[in-house]
Amino acid sequence: MGVFRAGVLLLVVPLTGMASEPPAAIDQATVAAACSSCHGGGHSAEARIPRLGEQTAASLERKLLGFRSGSLQGTVMNRIARGFTEAELRAMAEVLGTP
Numbered sequence: 041m042g043v044f045r046a047g048v049l050l051l052v053v054p055l056t057g058m059a060s061e062p063p064a065a066i067d068q069a070t071v072a073a074a075c076s077s078c079h080g081g082g083h084s085a086e087a088r089i090p091r092l093g094e095q096t097a098a099s100l101e102r103k104l105l106g107f108r109s110g111s112l113q114g115t116v117m118n119r120i121a122r123g124f125t126e127a128e129l130r131a132m133a134e135v136l137g138t139p
């Protein structure tokens with residue numbers, strides 16, 4: 041529970057006010073703040089959360105848009121993905137994924 045609450049707080053703070061700006065200003069710092077609290081990779085507490093940097097950008101985009109639309113069901117990712125525009129999720133997939 042503590043991990044989830046911390047993740048959601050990190051997500052909300054830096055992105056407030058960005059949701060309505062179409063050309064998504066997503067960079068490494070943004071995804072580090074919004075995503076890496078859960079998707080760090082490697083540590084035991086995070087071992088059950090998928091690692092993002094080992095997946096292609098196309099695969100990440102498909103999953104993120106699926107979480108947003110509801111065609112892909114998760115625990116927390118549906119709520120998180122709905123906090124972003126589709127353009128922002130595409131930009132995140134580009135930043136996080138392999139070519």
Ligand code: HEC
Pocket residue numbers: 043044047048051071074075076077078079089090092095100103104113114115116117118120132
């Ligand atoms: C509160 C913890 C948490 C945060 C913060 C978080 N995620 Fe997730 N993520 C998860 C969990 C848990 C899953 C497994 C699916 C589920 O249960 O929702 C997941 C799954 C995913 C997947 C699917 C990976 C796969 O191979 O199935 C993607 C892509 C993803 N997250 C991207 C992101 C991005 C991008 C961010 C930042 C905007 C983010 N996540 C922030 C916990 C988190």
